[in-house]
Amino acid sequence: MTGWTAPVRDTLFVLTEILGVPDQQALHGYDGLDATTLDALCEGMGRFCEDVIAPLNRVADAQGCTRHADGSVTTPQGFPEAYAMLVEAGWQTLTLPEQYGGQGMPHVLGTVFEEYMNSACPGFMMYPGILPGATSTVMAAGSEHLKDTYLPKMVSGEWLATMALTEAHAGTDLGLMRTRAEPRGNGTYAVTGEKIFISGGEHDLTANIVHLVLARLPDAPAGSRGISLFLVPKVLPDGERNTLACAGIEHKMGLNGSATCAMHFDGATGWLVGEANAGLGAMFIMMNAARLGVGVQGLANAEHAYQRAVSYATERMQGRAAGPRSDPDEAADSLLVHPDVRRMLMDARAFTEGFRALVLWTAMQIDRAHGGDAEADALVGFLTPVIKAYGTDRGFETAVAMQQVFGGHGYVKEWGIEQIVRDARIGMIYEGANGVQAMDLVNRKVLREGGKTARLFFDLVEKAAYEAPDGVRRPLRDSLEDARLTLAWFLAHAGEDPDNAGAGAYAFMQMIGVLATGWMWAKMARWAEGRDDDFARAKSITARHYAERALPETAVLRRRVEAGSENLMALPAEAFARS
Known part of the structure; x- marks a missing residue:
């Protein structure tokens, strides 16, 4: 038992009923994605992740990776075989370009696979997870020689x-x-330097590893304007080993199955990707894809933790119901009779199902943006830092809350929940710490354009609120008003003191995350209205739970933004140290 099964039914519900994927035949890559095909694809992804990847999770955590004296790295037992099965099955090629051997399917399907893989074994997913972003970077900025040489094998x-x-x-x-x-x-260029925290910097899964490396050319401008991007392979086209090596593996809190390497480049041969001194722009293609992927990791960790906690709470008999008992002769009832346990489980259910809808909706906007839809592209840019930061914040918080359901058993390794907590923690840090994401949202996506895309997003939420059923409509409208007033405060006060933006950015990011997830629940509640089956009733109840208990958070977040920066910045730096 791995403690997790792919949430295929909920995925298909979002794809078909909320996003209407089968009805988007005119959208590039969506032709042929009828309900039957979607069902087969999601079921197939789920079975592969359940049968092949999920059994690796506990092994990966226990064994970790081993660096040998020659700099080579061995991944946990079963990783090479599972990776070979992944390549044979071709699941990792779903969204990759057809001209280089991929299947060219929509990004929305790739997002489904990302969630399932990350729930099954996040340490394993760290290896193939970077490929879509890496291929997009080489596709967008690489020379024809680099594309022809590297993309087919990537x-x-x-x-x-x-x-x-x-x-x-x-x-x-x-x-x-x-x-x-x-x-x-x-x-070619001789690349020399030290890089740290390189996921999959060395391993035994493939014979070659394509490193995309940021470096400075001679006489490059100072700062970020002087950074260039280089493709530096482990093995050169002539078969010779390049002059780079893994200098060590980090000993981490979690994700032990992922080889997080310190890499030494000693005059290694590389090729320039894109224009000189424009490497950061090229790298952001991969970074933005990675940030969305990390947000999906937050969802995946929360989903896995929720499933384990539900199973435990159902079977664990402890305490007695405060009201009428189903069987008064039993010594104890299941944990599910206790309102506080239900509070934690309902919070987790409301986050995972609402956030799943949000990330899949955003993935569909990526597909629209690839077809030239400028509004979709703007909305993806606006939501990317929110999905990364809010998704990993709530993903970790959900994992911790689900650990709490286990009581003392959640703190020991036997039940597997403590591993999820440790694995989930990195999501808030890497690919740009969440505070950096919040600043990106406020400075680049809000203030720089005068709130234009934020207002576009608010209009979408307003439409859904108008159509939402009773119990969801008013709380969503109240949260939307909080967000609009907060936007107006930023536009009015960020200019008078630039620290006002930094002081309120994190709360605003969280506010948009709460609001966006509530927006998805409004859509799902509207679908469920008037239906009388168990699935629809569960959606209605969970939507109301989110509206009553999560959406009111925006009022507090608004007050935090409006507090400004004056008091936050008042304490002298030297006063922070304990005397």
Whole structure:
């Protein structure tokens, strides 16, 4: 027993009833995605992840990865075999470009597979998870030579890839990086430097690894304007081993199955990707894809934790119901009779089902944006930092709450829930810490454009609120008003003191996450209205729970934004130290 099964029914409900995927035949890649085909695809993804990937999860955590004296790395038992099965099945090629061997299917289906893989074994998913973003980066900015040489094998899964950004002294501030690239005069560059926190920097799953590395050219401008992107393979086209190596594996809190490497590049041969000194823009193609993927990780961790907690709460007999008991002769009732246990489980259910709808809706907007829809593209940009930050915040919080359902048993390894908590924690940190995501939302996606896309998003929420049934309509409208007033406050006060934006950014990010998830619940509640089956009734009850207990959070978040920065910045730096 792995403690998790793919939530196929709920996925299909969102795809068919909320997004209407079978009705979008005119959208590129959606032709042929009728209800029968969607059912077969989701069932197939679910079975593969349940049967092949999920059994690796406990093994991955217990064994971790091993670096050997020669710099090679061994992944946990079963990883190479499972990866070979993944490549053979071709699931990782779903959304990759057809011209290089992919299936060219919509991003919305790739998002389904991401969730299932991350729930089944997030440590394993760290290896193939970067491929869609890496291929998109090379597709968008690489030369024809690089595309023809590397994309076919990356798309097939024969080769994997990494994103090599971080340096120990720089962290999020990429402008401080020191890795350098010296031109050799033959179209190649000698890349030298140290990178840390490189997921899958070395492993035994594929014979070659394509590293996408940020580095500085000689005489490059200072700061982020002087960063270029290079493709640096582990094995060169002539079969020779490149001069790069894994210097060590980080000993981490979680995700032990993922080889998080410190990488040493010693004059390694690389090729420029895109224009000189424009590497950050090219890398953001991969980073934005990764940020959405990390938000999906938050959902996946929450879903797995919820399933384990429900199973435990159903079987665990402890305490007695406060009201009438189903069997007064029993010594105890199940945990599900206790309102506080139900509070935690209902919060988790409301987040996972609502957020699943949000990430799939956003994935469909990515598909629309690829077809030239400018509004869809703007909405994806607006929601990307929210999905990453709010999704991982709530994903972790949900995992912790589900651990609480287990009581003391949740703190020991036997039940598996503590692993989910440890694995989930990194999502709030990597691919841009959540505070950075909040600042991106406020500064780049709100203030820079005067709130234009925020208002577009608010209009969508307003329409759904108008159509929502009683019990959801008023709470959603109240939250929307909180968001509109908060936007107006930012536009009025950020200019008078730039710290006002930073002081309120995190609360605003959380507010948009709460509102956006409530928006999805309004859509689902409207669908359920008037239906009388168990699935629809559960949707109605969960929608009302979210409206009553989650949407009111926006009022508190609004007050936090309006508090401004004056008091927050008043304490002198030296006063923070304990005397």
